[in-house]
Amino acid sequence: MNEKNALMKVIKQYDFALYELNLYLDTHPKCMNALAYFKKYQDLRRKAVDEYTQKYGPITADQTNTDEGWKWTNAPWPWQKEDD
Secondary structure, eight states, X not given: OOHHHHHHHHHHHHHHHHHHHXXXXXXXXXXXXXXXXXXXXXXXXXXXXXXXXXXXXXXXXXXXXXXXOXXXXXXXXXXXXXXX
């Protein structure tokens, strides 16, 4: 697995953890341990996404720099094979 795919896998793992913690906090809103975990994984995900977008470009359209023109569609689409 190349570095790009490994970093995306980590981001997806953080997304999963945050989603599960979100569901738990919906039913246990005063659980300070869960809230601390949520904040921890939120920060870890933010750092991983920042690293990914700096190296490989935006993951979502809102992460693109629109001051330089619309470049969101310049990268290969998920179903297009990239040369690794």
